Amino acid sequence: MTEYFTSRDFIVVIVKIVVIFGGVMGALAYLTWIERKVSARIQMRPGPTRVGPFGLLQPIADGLKFLFKEDVIPTNANTFLYVAAPVVSLIAALLSFSVIPFGPWLQVTDLSVGLLFIFAIGSLGVYGIALGGWASNSKYPLMGAMRSAAQMISYELSLTFSIVGVLLIANSLSLAQLVASQQSTWLGFIPRWNIFLQPVAFVVYICSAVAETNRTPFDLAESEQELVAGWHTEYSSLKFAMFMLAEYANIVTVSALATIMFLGGWSGPLFGPGWLQAALPTVWFVTKVFIFIFFYVVLRWTVPRFRYDQLMKFGWKVLLPLSLANILVTSFVVAIS
């Protein structure tokens, strides 16, 4: 057993975990900056400008502020679950990064069922929201948690069904193999990405992913006009920060999954000297992920919110039948060819 802890494999895994964890946490902090900047530009404001050049040190200032704020626990809250809820949320959100391939070598572990692992962890994330809303023992959080969970359960269906088409084509559940199946090109210049084979699944996935991450136009769970802030109304200080980090981590996860499944993951043109060739796949991957994130941020600040019945109708009567039809057509084509 001690041999394993001093072996090269173990050290490599530890280094990978440190690199990915550090990178993701940094990216999450700066996502708040991106969100604030983009939203400000959309609303003709300058956004954060005071702390550092272009307000670039704002996330650090925000983090410090969260650390030193008073940590309020409501009197009638269930203290144990109230404290546990943000932890559950954050752990569930961060665990999925352990199987995401950031590059050909930058992946902590490639599970044979990596894709299902992400969905399993995601389905556990619901508990963070539900427990947080319930343990606060207050009306708005409870309403928000109920809405959020109903929404997440409804949209999880179409989200999961939308990827079945991709799985049928790739014939694998491992994320590394999903990327590998999209490496070559058609006619020498069109990349063999699943977005061209599965456009319907792509649209369904993108819509359901917005709903899964509880963002506008599907942010019924925290619609501030009705519910103050939804399930995290009673949370303050570091616990609120953990909820927010988990939310942004979920956005990164769904964007990374979209990249892996529909945009060929880390595939892209390789050129230059050896070190550049080693680094380029990760650069392509991060670029693609950021395109999705940017899309989600712009979407949040430009589209009004759905009504609750519209949300449920859209999920059950539009997205679900679409994804089912897509599975049918794809299985026929795969079976014939």
Added chain:
Amino acid sequence: MIQVLFFFFAALAVGAAINVLVQKHVLYCALSLIFMLTAVSVLFILLRADFLAVIQVIVYAGAIMVLFTFVIMLLNLPADEDGADRLRWLKFIGIPLGLFLLFLIISTLWNVEPPRAPSTQLVGSPQAIGTSLFSDYLLPFELTSLLILIALIGAVVFAKKDL
């Protein structure tokens, strides 16, 4: 290494299972049950049945238990303080039945061959499970699907009285 992990998660699973029985508050019981299911899924991973482990989490911890927790939260049931008194007569049935179950488990375990070491190959791969589901177990599989479909339609009929 695997043995250490096995004993750790087996202990967690047993502890959580006992906690399900001991806890007074229904919500804590449900949460312990989720904990137990997740710990058992780790045991599946140690047996190289990754697919089963993930499905266990998705179906039980992620789907069924979410509904359980929600019903408990919405009803906001108080902690069960005096329930034991009302159900006192159940002891007279419960203890013999429990002993009978214990006897069944022990007699079954007695006849089981000693477990083989976990194979290095993935026995529970999605391909293997899919193949056996749609060849050896086709009839049970289809019957189960039919049963679930009937339950679904029944639920819709119950929920909507004027169809």
